[in-house]
Amino acid sequence: MAKKSANVTARVQPEIKRQAEAVLEKIGLPVSVLIDTLYRQIIMTGGVPYSLTVPNLPTRDNMTDAEFNAMMEKGYHQAMTGEGISADEAFEKIRKGM
Secondary structure: OOOOOOOOOOOOOHHHHHHHHHHHHHHOOOHHHHHHHHHHHHHHHOOOOOOOOOOOOOOHHHOOHHHHHHHHHHHHHHHHOOOOOOHHHHHHHHHHHO
16 A cells, blocks of 8 residues: 555635534544545546536526416415424524535
8 A cells, every 4th residue: 555645735614624524523434535535536537526516596587477476475385384494494404415
């Protein structure tokens, strides 16, 4: 096995680093192993081994008035019948999905 002597330095947002390292710790994967594996995949595939596209999420700009009104009506109905979740719960789900 080749001797590991090269260092990689990267600046990331502290909260992003904390969340990612928490996930890696849960699965028992050191950051150095993850980086080594990523580099090997880049070499083997000749590029980044995952998609770097922006998801096509619905926005008001690409909705018709009828689509927007239907979405708002659905949300209103969910709120009135207690089907919705609190903002705190919604943001927690978003954070977990990152």
